[in-house]
Amino acid sequence: MSPSHRPARWRTVAVALSLVIGLPGCTAPRAERAERPSARVEQTQESLRDGVASATPDGPRPAWSVSVRRLDQELGESGQLVIVPDERELRAVDRATGQERWRHPFTTGYQYVIAGGSIVASDNDDGGMEVLDAATGATRWRADGSQDVVVHEEVVYARECAGTGSSATCVITGREVQNGRELWKLPADRFARVSDVTLGARTPYAPATGRYVVVRLSTPTRPATYTPVAPTTGRAGAGRLPNRAWYGFVAGDLLVSTDNDPPKGDRRCTVSVTSVNATTGVRGWSGAVYSGRREDGECAKRLAHHRSGPTLIGTGTRLVAVTADERPQLVDLRTGGTVWKGDAAGVPIDGDDRSVLVRGTADTGALALLDLATGVPRWTAPDPALAGTSASWRSAVTAGLVAVSAAEDDRPQVVVYEVGTGRQLGRYPGWLAGAGKDWVAVSHSGAGGLAVELHTF
Numbered sequence: 001m002s003p004s005h006r007p008a009r010w011r012t013v014a015v016a017l018s019l020v021i022g023l024p025g026c027t028a029p030r031a032e033r034a035e036r037p038s039a040r041v042e043q044t045q046e047s048l049r050d051g052v053a054s055a056t057p058d059g060p061r062p063a064w065s066v067s068v069r070r071l072d073q074e075l076g077e078s079g080q081l082v083i084v085p086d087e088r089e090l091r092a093v094d095r096a097t098g099q100e101r102w103r104h105p106f107t108t109g110y111q112y113v114i115a116g117g118s119i120v121a122s123d124n125d126d127g128g129m130e131v132l133d134a135a136t137g138a139t140r141w142r143a144d145g146s147q148d149v150v151v152h153e154e155v156v157y158a159r160e161c162a163g164t165g166s167s168a169t170c171v172i173t174g175r176e177v178q179n180g181r182e183l184w185k186l187p188a189d190r191f192a193r194v195s196d197v198t199l200g201a202r203t204p205y206a207p208a209t210g211r212y213v214v215v216r217l218s219t220p221t222r223p224a225t226y227t228p229v230a231p232t233t234g235r236a237g238a239g240r241l242p243n244r245a246w247y248g249f250v251a252g253d254l255l256v257s258t259d260n261d262p263p264k265g266d267r268r269c270t271v272s273v274t275s276v277n278a279t280t281g282v283r284g285w286s287g288a289v290y291s292g293r294r295e296d297g298e299c300a301k302r303l304a305h306h307r308s309g310p311t312l313i314g315t316g317t318r319l320v321a322v323t324a325d326e327r328p329q330l331v332d333l334r335t336g337g338t339v340w341k342g343d344a345a346g347v348p349i350d351g352d353d354r355s356v357l358v359r360g361t362a363d364t365g366a367l368a369l370l371d372l373a374t375g376v377p378r379w380t381a382p383d384p385a386l387a388g389t390s391a392s393w394r395s396a397v398t399a400g401l402v403a404v405s406a407a408e409d410d411r412p413q414v415v416v417y418e419v420g421t422g423r424q425l426g427r428y429p430g431w432l433a434g435a436g437k438d439w440v441a442v443s444h445s446g447a448g449g450l451a452v453e454l455h456t457f
Helices: 009-018
Strands: 064-068 076-078 081-086 089-094 100-105 110-115 118-123 129-133 139-143 147-151 155-162 169-176 182-188 213-219 222-229 247-251 254-259 270-277 287-290 318-322 328-332 338-341 347-351 355-359 367-371 377-381 394-397 401-408 411-418 424-429 431-435 439-446 449-456
Touching (some): 064 089, 129 155, 318 347, 424 449
Antiparallel strands (some): 076 081, 081 089, 089 100, 110 118, 147 155, 213 222, 247 254, 318 328, 347 355, 355 367, 431 439
């Protein structure tokens, strides 16, 4: 199933992360998800000596540890609080001490996004969203029946339908995150949705709001198209692109779509790119970039590791991809020109607006951190011996840290590096459960069940 035709991305993320964050193997034993006090704070690992936690950590001891029932999403940060998504409740704990500050229960599964001082929680199954004050956990507003919720910094978008099936009447809505005030409605059908693909964005944080967002629209008589829509007014720009089965996104003033499936007989891992000016509809650059290869020689197709967080690495109108001779490159989407290409072969797997994390292949090999603006290597590191094909693979690139995580000989490990130097700061048993500028969260199972530790650097 192609990305544009799959269920809402938050639903697939929830399933994927349940394999990644804190769950040994594919799913946690039911006993680890049983009801038990979830506010316990431990300053040491003394009660978690068996299971994964029995391995010897290498690095600073955790600042604190909290028990959880189940983790399907990454931890996030809002001010001095760390947000812990624990099964059917959301908790906030003090970043310095781990002491609980608030908790908010939900009656169903949910996905959450941190948008400034707000947290948007969306129902996984039946629709609806609830927006909380990040400082207190109090409900600011609710919207029942909202589907395919997408959040940018100041606006939350959703599809709302009356009726069911082909007779449903639907609209795409934009609302202010802070108070729920409706900004606009756009007539749509039951397959319409706002794209959540943004250069460099990663959950659980809402990306900054640009000049446009992309709405995938279709009608019974017309194929799906990508349409640029102004976030606060709902006014559509003149640019339109056909839905090409992969990604539609805005890069600066451009509406861009990609088809990541190479043409028949093409062995170069070609990714076809098309762009138009979002405001005027004037045709922009169209051409090809390339994805990397896995160790087995097959095309990765995606331009970032699909379990690393961002869908596309880059900033502004500049996109990180691979060259035809399999070196990392930065492409200017306005012209198709190569801003830089790496000196050595490698596949970009993660990054932010300052750095690009490159590996030998998409799923194995040594690591290198490149400067996003110039492509100059900041540092290289030996192969961490963590398979990118592992269901538990995760990575994070922040302003201060790089972290990678996967199973090593069936034992999950989290390796943490300093962004500026590549110095290894820690290697911990467990799963990567979140990262910030100067912290990583590591989840693991032990005698007391599932726990999350916060390591600061």
